[in-house]
Amino acid sequence: METLVAGHEPAAESTEPDQPLKRPRRAGQVSAVGAVAGGAALIGGHAALYGNWVVDDAAITFAYARSVADGLGPVLQPGADPVEGYSNPTWLALLAIGRLVGLFDRGAIFGVPDYVLFPKALALLCCAGILAAVHLAAAKVTRRPWALTLLVGAALAVVPSFVIWSFSGLENSLYALSVAALASLLFRAVMDDRLLSPRVALYAGLLVALAALTRPDGIIYLDAYPLLVLFRLTRPMFAVSVRAVLISALACLVPYGAYVGWRLMVFGRLVANTAVAKGQEPPELESLSRVGELIGYGGGLAFLGWAVCVGIALAHPSRLRAALGGVLVPLGLSLLAFCVLAPDWMGELRFATPFWVLVALAGALALPTALRSVSARARLLLAAGLVLATLPSLAVFTTAGKTFRAAPTVPMCLVGEAFGRGVNGYADVLGLREASLLAPDLGATAMSTRLTLVDLAGLADAPIADFWHDKDWRGLRDHVFTEVKPTFIHMHAPWSAQTGLISDPRLETDYHVVVGVDDGVVGGDWVRKDAVPSQEALAALRAYANTVVRPAIQLQQAAPRGTCGPVLRPDQGPTPS
Structure with missing residues (x-):
């Protein structure tokens, strides 16, 4: 009767892994600290292979x-209108705090630019936090939770998809x-018979x-607790049970709803501008076939071995069988989210983190019972x-890591x-004090240009986001050529072809070519024309582009895992070759 009043269910048949696992406290x-630190070191060691690479989309949040x-408020650059061109407010908050305390976007630390070091250090701390969560769960099923923690750390360390995007x-x-x-x-709540306690729900x-x-x-993880x-x-x-579900829902929806309300007041949208621009389509049944991408990447045999271990644990009559649902339900939701989201162009299964x-956590928790449940x-x-x-799988992972290391994403x-x-530099050659730039790559551009940015991809530009959402390419072209009239335009495939900007006759009528890209990528x-005072000025601009800007770009292309100096500031010109 006491158990029912406390909101717990009767315990299942007790077995060895469900007994209190007592170890000397110290x-x-x-061992816990060592396992977490060791697992994080393995993950960090893999991350070091990608050097100082940071993907440009991350620099949007940096800006x-x-x-x-x-x-200045939530704006891409000083003087810009508030547009929610980011979709990660908690991560943005951590970066902003880092800048306020002098650890981010201020210069180099130990010779490493802090725009590289700080987000990667945060990522390493988060990975340590993941392993700490693993250790807490593992302590419920084995007297050696450090071993399972190290196992999960090693498993995550060999998966390029996890490491690449965690440290991007x-x-x-x-x-x-x-x-x-x-x-x-x-998992721990079910193991301890306290799933329905108000604290767990909260x-x-x-x-x-x-x-x-x-x-x-x-x-999507709002469904995890009610389903369990x-x-x-x-x-x-x-x-x-109803009370507990309501507590959990309110604990999520109050802060989340407060942010959505703030978003509506500040930006005038119920969803982030990035979601409008990307135009996520409603899911279809065929989307579930994307499970094959994960299996193909991780390896069919490895997933089969994982399924055998989890299956044996689920067949074994113990409290663990019920508790595994605490991991398997979120796992199923993560799989559903991956399938529903539109495939990501950045590669390496960015949305599968x-x-x-x-997967690693469920396999590790099932392993001790699976091994104990069979003969020697x-x-x-x-x-x-x-x-x-x-x-x-290790062979596939090695190839994937080497390939990405040689040519990391943007x-x-x-x-x-x-x-x-x-x-x-273009603006300096022409003597322009004020100018604008239309371009599809936004992150580091916003951090390093003094020009007014117009986002061709629409992530940080509300009118262009609407054109992308509606696939109104004619409207987008009219907006660019008759309203925005950017001083400079840069575009490349697929943006140039999909929008039709490169074939619009107004491009030739109103603009001079500075640099044409003729290496299989349509753009330039x-x-x-009205920003160029003379043919001599145009010739000087083209010469500058070919002798100063192109060599600086080639230096970066030759070292894609390098840095671009200790800081990115709007008053900088091209890096000397």
Whole structure:
């Protein structure tokens, strides 16, 4: 009767892994710290292979963090209209705090630019947090939780998709941490028979709010707690279950709803401008076939071995069988989110970061029971089979990591050199004090140009976002050529072809070609004819582009994992060759 009043369900048949696992307190703390630090070191070691690379999309948030920290509000650059060109407010907040305390966007630290060091250090801390959540859950199933923690750390360290995007400068690491903490909380709550306690419900809701304010698709995890409660629902506990679900929902929706309300007041939209520009289509049944992308990347044999271990654990009569739902439910939601989201052009399965964490966590928690549940001979066969099943995956991961290392996705420094500092130089040659630039690559450009930016991709430009959402290419072209009339235009495929800007006759009528790109990519640089005072000035601009800007860009192309100096500032010109 006491258990029912407390809001817990009767315990299932007790087995060895469900018994209190007591260890000397100090020894346990030392092993926990060592396992978390060791696993994080493995992940960080892999991340070091990609050097100083930061993807340019991350620099969009960097630019907003600079504006917020400088008291300018949520704008891309000084003087711009407020547009929510970011979709990761919690990550933005961490970066803004870093700038306020002098750790971000201020210069170099130990010779490394802080626009590289600070977000990567945050990512490493988030990875350590993930492993701490793993250790808390592992302590419920084994007397050696450090071993499972190290196992998860090693598993995550070999997956390029996880490491690349966790250390890309984007919010992936914080997002994965919020989801891992949620899964660990739910797992431990079921193991301890306290799933329906108000505290667990409250924390679950707050973690979902953190996930949803870190990435828009994080709101899907709002379903995790109610689903887990539903699976364990009994008639006597109906009222308590409803109360717990309401507490969890309110804990999430109050802070999340407050942000949405603020968004509506400041930006005039219910969703981020980025979501409007990307035009996410309603999901179709065929989207579920994208599961094959994850299996193909991770390896069919490895997933088969994982499924065998989890299956054995689920078949074993213990409290663990119910508790695994605390991980498997979020895992299923992460899989659904990946399938529903439009495929990402950046490669390496950018939206799969939480999936890798939850797969590793579920497998690690199931492994001890799976090994204990079979005979000694079968245990050896199972262990050997698991090792052999991972070998093809390791080969695939090695190739993927080497390929990405050689040609990482859109380095921010390349963008800053080409469209920030480079176009600053164009304006200097022509003696322009005020000018504007239309370009599709926005992040480092916003940090390094003094020109007024017009975002061809629409992420930080509300009118252009609407054109992208409606696929109104004629309207977009009219807007560019008759209303915006940018001083400079840069475009390349696919933006040039999809919008039709490059074939619009007004481009030839109103603009001079500065640089034409003739290497298989349709695009180039243009300048408005009325901004060029003479043919001599045009010749000087073209000469500058070919002798100063192009060599500076080529230097960045030759070192895609390098940096672009200690700071990015709007008054800079191209890096000397």
